[in-house]
Amino acid sequence: MRKKVVVLGAGIGGTSAAYELREVLGDEAEITVVSDTPWFHFVPSNPWVAVNWRKPDDIKVNLPQTFARFGISFSAAGAARIRPEENSVDLGDGSTLVYDYLVIATGPELAFDEIEGFGPGRNSYSICHVDHAAEMARKWEHFCADPGPIVVGAVQGASCFGPAYEFALLANTDLRKRRIRDRVPITFVTSEPYIGHLGLGGVGDTKGLLESILRDKDIRWITSARVDRFDSDKVVVSEVNADGGVGKVHELPSRLNMMIPAFRGVRCLFDENGKPIDGLANPRGFVLVDRHQQNPKYPNVFGVGVCVAIPPAEATPVPVGVPKTGYMIESMVTAVAQNIRDAMHGATPKKEASWNAVCLADFGNSGVAFVALPQIPPRNVNWAGKGYWVHLAKIAFEKYFLHKVRKGKSEPIYERVVMRLLGISKLRG
Template identity: 50%
Template sequence: MAHVVFVGAGLGGMAGAYEMHDALGKNHQVTMINEREDFQFVPSNPWLAVGWREAEQISFPIRPYLEKKNIAFIAQRVDEINPVDKYLTLNDGKRVDYDYLVIATGPKLAFDEVPGAGPHGGFTQSVCTLPHAEHSYEDYKKLVENPGSVVIGAMPGASCFGPAYEYAFILDTALSRAGVRHRVPITFVTSEPYIGHLGLGGVGDSKGMMESELRKRSINWITNAKTTRIEAGKMFVDEVDAQGQVIKQHELPFVHSMMLPAFKGVEAVAKVEGLCNPRG
């Protein structure tokens, strides 16, 4: 009997565990390890951040659904991976042996790479996790009460840009419904070389389509943007050319900002020698 362990119960991990269980049958064991008890549907976080969803509508307890399929579930953080002897060390000190390991943890959010970034000790919001989206919603409500400038986008080194565009369009609609959009200038700040690049070199005519949608909503933008630091109510951005040379510096005031960070590997994965690139 083989023991297949999945680490990370997000969309990929959960789907993978179900598929693996069905493919292997009863003669093998599948175990899911996740740092929390509940599944969180990350794509709905931008909706939560403007009050279009409640937390309980986009999350549910993992254990009963996995155990119904005879998939074991452990709610602990993995602190160490030993790929030579094939075992994991959990946050509570327990050891889990495996024959095969599937890593689906998702990223570590590298807010620390830009001074002043992030919802914990910084000045920007995030929709990367459910708690971040809840925190952002509280800031959104303050924006509706006291409208002012907004900055949305992605930090230097970011590799996931779609949620920033989605949040910009959702926020535009939410503020319009609240009757205050005309009092909220929005600037989209992105490290992409052009609007609609998406970290993929564009998708079809994504450049033309996304530029058109931003113009339609009176959202200005800065591309090739390197956010260097953030202070309370102010973002400092270097606009660079194709060679990385600064061509213009911006000081952008804001009363609300949602900026996606760069990603790194979670610690347990990143410290396995030879497994990852330098960012983990």
């Protein structure tokens, strides 16, 4: 009898997992992907969507049609609750899926509610989801017709900083093209202890590179920032000292806000009482895994991507999380696929993911790329560079990844494409 493998999530991690599991397991398994939407969207392109350099349809793939061509079942009902003791998942439509192996690749829930006035429909916008980015794009056109001050950045507890830098600098580029940059003061507000920390303690000279770029583009910044609230016309920010005390409170006038939120685990990782499922998730709701991406309590459950629990790189005055970049996610996927195959054959899982950080941050007419192998110091590779070539490299990568999703390819795009674009022949860390 064929084993049942369920993948929760259909982003970069979930779609990659489905294709790699299909290649590695072949006819030995039935693979079902569960998502809360029938669409894959390429999240790294959301900053482009937000300034109308892409349309949402440019970065989306219809999953029911695509997966069907490759023998992968799909449900857009979403996961309501995981029941690991019963090897089952309750879906949003009231049905239940039973599994032999479960891969959790849900991504995060966006914790907008943790700050007053924060998030879409309130007093700020987001680029964490394509629908949020599309809403931001509509607002962007209205804003450009009647411009004013902007606040951009990442709040306390955020673990994804690259898109914040991207949006600030893409906005700068777009405003200059429209010849209205002189009417838009931009302030970059971040929980990082210094510019270019990125949740990783910096990579290469990201501190110097990004400070220089922000200074050159007339973008002011506030670091170690705790956002207290978003009002309709301003953002209230406390600047936190090294000892945890508040050094200064800023009231920043703003006509438009785009801030990256903190993340937490999605609802299906919590029990009926609203508590994280014991042994499956940490208090924040992130999936607990060992070095084989395997949950210690439920060995037939594996975690991939942003939903995985990773401790902070270091203590900082304002909490910051560790980012999970695309290469790391693909590396996790490869480890999970091979470890599930080994478990199905009675062997002990032994494949470990390479937790490396690779990022391409596009600024419209330039950009910054960095490689950290491994992501937390000390490192074997600790490199950052900038130039127009980063802009071109990210465009190429977007095309390759969307091609991968549409054609059902299991190849690790970050290693085979991005590393070649960066001139690094082999990833080792």
